[in-house]
Amino acid sequence: MSEKKLMIVAVIAYIMLVFVCWDDSIATSPDGRQILTFWHTYNDQEELVLRDIIKKWEGANPKFTVRPVRIPFDGHKAKLRTALTVGQGPDMARVDWSFVCELARKNSVVDLETLGFENIRRQYLEAPLETAYIDGKYYGIPDQSTCVAMFYNRQMFKDAGLLPEDPNAPVVPQTWEEFIEVGKKLTDKSKDQYAFAMTNTLWWNLPFFNSYGARIVSEDGKKCVIDSDDAVKALEMMASLVSEHKIEAGAWRPGAISPEQGFVNGKYAMVFMGPWNLAKFANAKMDFGVGLIPGGTKGTSTNVGGTDVVIFKGTKYAAECYDFLTFFTSAENQKDWCSKLNQLPINLGAYDLVSFEDPHLMMFMEQMKHAGPNPVVKDYSLLEDLVNPEVEAVLSGQKTAREALGAAQKKVQERLIDF
């Protein structure tokens, strides 16, 4: 009998569930104003600031309203691709920098030159802006940008007697040669302690390549130049950290834990890391500092991360969208945004307006000025898939840098650029 009772309870529960969930209609019409849909991937705090900015814009544009719709960052590419397939894309969206080229080549985003971008583009930081520069035109505006810099563990530097007496002097070595020297003093294999740890993906390796002035893809995007002498030099130096000098912990191997975890645990003295981890490390009660990435033949450099905002061809209100997005990324609003959220500005005008209490963030602002160009290709994840295995083969000593980069160049040219 209890089985019967259980069944009845289950059925009633199910009917109630249907009743609760059935009505999935929701009132979405906002008092007759024209809706501009903006798909974004911000978090809660960022969305609050975004809504403030939207309110300000709507005050000046009473006929329109911007509806921010959050989609998950994991999967925003798949979501946009499929939505565009059936013509259900938004008016504008915030996308990862690596996605803009694909959208532009597939003819689905608006060329901003037609809306007068030429006049204002000089106010944006160059390296992030370059990620939206495809085949001679600009297709997106950077809205948020990051880069990596060198985090170091102060305690470990102190223990090794490497902290300079002058508190204003840089702690992290200035060149890769010095880096190797310092690295040897920080490495103690018997204590499982290493000077440095790196992950092997192209984006994380860009600081190495850029500090030697090596490009991955030529400026016009027509040729893969990863086999240049500069790139070979950069990769040889990377590999020497692992094999010759043995100051790297092997975090590039598949299945290894990301460098940041080793850094938090006090096993790695230096790692590349972005500003998004500042709060987390402070939370873990670490004594750490941030410095510039050591310089190669072309001085210090780094990569560019972050997102761009784009306008889709499906919209009827491209001019209004453009107006909103330029308002959103204007120097004044960037100042609000960055000081409220502790983020790096992408508008050069905001650089002078923003000042952070956190010295680490100031260091990031300095590093950002030296950011090198990112490779802009139709399919960035394929580029990673083609290059990373070859670099791994060098790190594990199975190929020389020249062989590996030659093979990578051939593959990228065949599969990605001419394909």
Place this chain on the structure above:
Amino acid sequence: MNSTQAIDHHNKHSVKAQRIVLFVFLIAVMISMSYVISGQLFKFGVMAFSAFVTPEGPDAVTEAGKLMQSMTVVYNGLAVVLTIVLTIFVVKKFLALGQEHRMPFIKRMVLYLALTIGVVVVLFPFFWMLCTAFKPSGQELVISKTNPFDIVPSEPTLDNFRRVLKVDAASKSMAAVDAIEQKKNFGTYFLNSLLVATTAAFLVTFFAAMGAYVFSKKQLPYKQQIFMLLLATMMIPGMMFMVPQFFMVCKMGLFGTKWAMFLPHLASVFGIFMLKQFMDTIPDSLIEAAQIDGASEWQVFTVVIVPLALPIILTLFLLTFLFHWSNFLWQLIVTNFENPLSITLPVGLALFRGQYTSELGLIMSASCFSIVPIAVLFLFAQRYFIEGMTQGAVKE
């Protein structure tokens, strides 16, 4: 004669000695395992308790840590007591046995120890997930320097759970923004997923059971060939179907509805295959007996086949439920994000994850929540498909 007796005697002694050595060794293994496992479990209990009783605040983590510190005696003591009780129990039982029963007893001990080791290895991911969910941000992989077996955090926090349930300050102010935002919470996602997963699991199991019955016990022209064809379609990876199925769902005007979440996945060849293979092991004589008693086709199916196949049917139900409970990619592309009422749990959990926050603790606590209904379902079903298996109709 005498010498052989002596050898015999000697052998007996050495066998006895061997047995004692073996037993002592096993007891040692048992004691260490029992101490480590129960220590960890009790510590987990104390950890969860102190995390719950500590009020929110900036120093909550250290407070909870201090509370745990003060209760060290409790969990270590409990572990020691439990281990001692267990040891006394086993030793007493062993000594009470006659010589000839001792070897089987030792074998049984080995079996239990092996099974326990197996369970520990298999369930370790679960335990690790639970523990990580309690760790404060940034310390997910901070490891105990003194004892590598100790994975329970010593400074627990409920922050991860709170953030998943969206009770932190930022979200509260978000909810005040407008009516749509208010619906964006864990509860909505959870109920939506519950509806989608139960409906889909029920229909899939029902259809698959009927289909499997035909393929296993009924006549159908070209039955074997049709079955082979169905199997062949299983070889094509599911991702190839995604884009065309998305097309169809949109053409039918189902985009953003709950129908779209599960309709394309209702025809489960896997389910038919699994149930058919099991039904093949049911003797035909049972069906014939029912038919002689005058049972209709439907009655044969519901009275003979379904009860016998219940454990497997429930397994299929559970697996289908799970599939729909975590079917991220498909549900992502058919979700209409402008309408939070169409967001399901896997997609909703992805919304919590920011771009740069690959925070393990947050992901693990979200996973903890998402396995709750599965655990409940499992507990109910367990009665039928774990214990039910021991009382099959054939064996009576």
Place this chain on the structure above:
Amino acid sequence: MAITSSKDTAISFSFLSPFLLFFGVFLIFPIFYSFYLSFFGSPTDYSLANLDFVGLSNYFRIATDMQFWWSLGVTALYGLISIPLGISAALALALLLDNKLFGKSFFRSAFFLPNVLDMLVVGVIWTLIYAPKFGALAQITTWLFSEDNFFNTTGLLGSPMTALLAVVIAMVLKGAGFGMVLFLAALQNIPEAVYEAADIDGATEWQKFKHITVPLLRPIITFMVITGVIGALNAFTEIYAMTSGGPQVVIGGETVGSTSVAGYYLFKQFDAGNYGYAAAISYMLLIITLGITWLQQRFMNRDNGQEVKK
């Protein structure tokens, strides 16, 4: 006679109809559509309307695609290790837990439980267990030996020799409980009388296992072999979560991933938007598996035939 059989057929169809309805609507079209796509190049925009017909060139490209054939080899190896290991683990558990045993239900539930965890979560957790310097395995070996041991420097997933095996072990431990449930349920359908008769004939335990248990469990074993093959062909999430196809090995100048299985390679193509090529690969995989199945069936039938003649 003819009437009953047609009535039987009608009943069969009515039982099958709900399944066939959804199969026909939601699977037949995609199957043909993806076959159709395999003759087209990559789309130039998102609408999938402007595709250029390339004939069989996607299939010709597969023939010279070293990475594909390598991934096929890795898949075969993955299947050859994981299927026997998975079946024997499940069968061993089922036989152990079919006895009278205190706490039997607890053990059964415990072994089945990992199946309810998401594959991605399991993959992440096992990666952390295997991880050099931080994982449980590395810490235990460091505690037992020294810092300079394989588990602490390279890790199981870091070496091309052990990475695939490590993935298989994680997956077998996750999946063994499922097979165990199937075997346990099927064991209940073996009438006790058969064993009793064998006892009277003086059969040993091994003989009973080999001549009674295994034949009666054959449908389940078939199921596990075939789903194992499908699992190996579709293996993707575990590779994605644990190794991303690495560690790399250089063979004849070509760099290939030691755990890059066909499913993972296919996903990469799909993710890159090469729908045509991805479709061609999946049909190639289908043809190869069906070919192997057909050959194996032929040989099996011949063997059976000979046995019957004897």
